[in-house]
Amino acid sequence: MNQIIRNLPEQKAQIFEGHATGNLLGQISTLQVRLAESAGEIEKAQSIRYDVFYREFGAHASPSCQASGLDQDLFDDHCDHLVVLDTEIAGSSEDQIVGTYRLMRKEHAQSAGGYYSAGEFAIASLMTRHKDRNFLELGRSCVLPQYRSKRTIELLWQGIWAYSQRYKIDVMLGCASFFGTVPAAHAEALSFLHHHARTDTSWHIAPVPGRHVSMDLMPEEAINMKKALNSLPPLIKGYLRLGAKFGEGAVIDHEFNTIDVMVVLPIENISGRYKAYYGENAERFAA
Numbered sequence: 001m002n003q004i005i006r007n008l009p010e011q012k013a014q015i016f017e018g019h020a021t022g023n024l025l026g027q028i029s030t031l032q033v034r035l036a037e038s039a040g041e042i043e044k045a046q047s048i049r050y051d052v053f054y055r056e057f058g059a060h061a062s063p064s065c066q067a068s069g070l071d072q073d074l075f076d077d078h079c080d081h082l083v084v085l086d087t088e089i090a091g092s093s094e095d096q097i098v099g100t101y102r103l104m105r106k107e108h109a110q111s112a113g114g115y116y117s118a119g120e121f122a123i124a125s126l127m128t129r130h131k132d133r134n135f136l137e138l139g140r141s142c143v144l145p146q147y148r149s150k151r152t153i154e155l156l157w158q159g160i161w162a163y164s165q166r167y168k169i170d171v172m173l174g175c176a177s178f179f180g181t182v183p184a185a186h187a188e189a190l191s192f193l194h195h196h197a198r199t200d201t202s203w204h205i206a207p208v209p210g211r212h213v214s215m216d217l218m219p220e221e222a223i224n225m226k227k228a229l230n231s232l233p234p235l236i237k238g239y240l241r242l243g244a245k246f247g248e249g250a251v252i253d254h255e256f257n258t259i260d261v262m263v264v265l266p267i268e269n270i271s272g273r274y275k276a277y278y279g280e281n282a283e284r285f286a287a
Contacts, residue, residue, distance in 0.1 A: 025159040028151050030088040031098075033159035036081040041093055045081050045100035046070040052142040057179065059256040071140070078112035079104045082159050084143070084152055099143035101156055105136055105167060117175050119208070120251040121262045126205045130171065133266075136164060138174035141235065153238075164267065172244075172265040175251075176236045177258035183213055183250065186259065191218040192228035193236075193246045193261060203264050205247035212249040213259070236261070243269040 023035040036042045049071035053059040065071060084099035109115045115137050117123055127135060138160065143152055164172065178186045194215040199205060206212060229237070236246075247262035 025082075025162045026155055028155050030086055031152060031155055032085045032087060033082065033155045034085070035163075036083050036100075037093075041083060041097060042076065042081050043070060044094040044097045045083055046072045046076065048097065048100055048144060049140055049142050052144070053256060056145070057257065059258075060254070073116070075104065075108075075112050075116050076102070078108045080108070080163070082156065082163065084147070084155055084159075086147070098147045099152055099156060100140065101138060101160065102140040103136060103138065103160070103163060105169075106134060109137070117173070117262065120175060120211060120253070120260055121205055121247060122208050123173065123205060123262075126173075126203065126264075129202070133170040134168055135171045135173060136167070136169040138172055138263075157238075170267055172263075172267070174263055175260040176233070176239060176263050177253070177256070177260050178233055178236075178250075179258060181252050181254060181257060181259060183215075183217060183252075183259055186231070187217040188223055188228045189231045189236075190215040190250065190259075190261075191220075192223055192225070192232075194248075195220040195223065197240060197244075197246050199245040199247055199264050203245060203266070205262050205264060207247075207249045207251045207262075211251045213252055215248070215250050215261070236263075239263050239265065241271065242274055243271045245269075 023037055025033045025035070027033070036045060047070055050061070050065065050069055053071055054061045054065070061071075080103040082101040082103055083097045085093060085096040086098050087096060089096045089098075104112075104115060115123055116139055117137060127133075141156075143156070160172075163169075178189070180186075183190060194217075232240070242265060244263050244265040247264065251260045252258075253260050
């Protein structure tokens with residue numbers, strides 16, 4: 001359902017000096033990444049989300065979503081929406097949007113009445129333990145099939161990093177998904193995360209009561225490491241490369257037909273090579 005960094009990019013994002021306080025966050029060739037600037041652009045992002053999540057991957061749409069052809073919820077009006085545009089496409093900016101990521105800062109959550117992922121994971125206790133940290137929830141990541149390349153995903157992440165620098169984000173977190181609702185189908189990958197990529201005590205987080213599904217499905221010594229890594233969804237594999245850890249236990253999301261795990265990524269844990277790469281260009285957008 002989602003894509004993410006696979007390797008270091010073929011070409012670095014080109015940044016424009018004149019947009020340091022604007023919404024543009026980067027560009028590679030004809031692709032640009034920036035924040036959505038209008039209701040129409042947000043609606044197009046929601047339309048892409050509907051096409052990917054519901055039409056392509058079989059999520060179960062509510063009657064209102066079916067009628068509108070949009071993936072939308074009560075959080076959308078309170079968040080920032082990162083969009084990737086292909087400027088080579090003829091038409092309006094809405095016509096050019098090919099990918100999106102939803103960004104929810106603390107002030108967004110306060111106005112919305114909470115974070116989206118709080119419906120699945122007990123994030124309140126985590127935030128209380130780190131009340132001096134500025135959290136950013138990442139969600140609703142999707143890219144149109146024909147744009148699922150290193151270049152597009154690289155640009156999305158450059159935008160997230162620049163955004164995080166601008167708003168002085170300390171910790172990124174959010175749900176990432178395995179397709180389907182049968183944990184045993186992903187036993188090796190889930191067990192790998194449980195044994196080798198779990199958060200430590202200070203960052204411990206688990207599902208809300210009544211929704212916990214064990215990720216400890218295989219003993220550590222039985223895991224084929226290469227097979228486990230290869231079977232991870234690209235989004236989760238990319239988070240691992242950046243230095244993320246994962247909470248204890250998963251949640252089955254029947255609406256989206258997924259098994260969700262919680263990603264926790266303190267900024268200081270981001271791998272040095274990625275931090276150096278993103279930092280070179282993102283500094284210009286921190287103003």
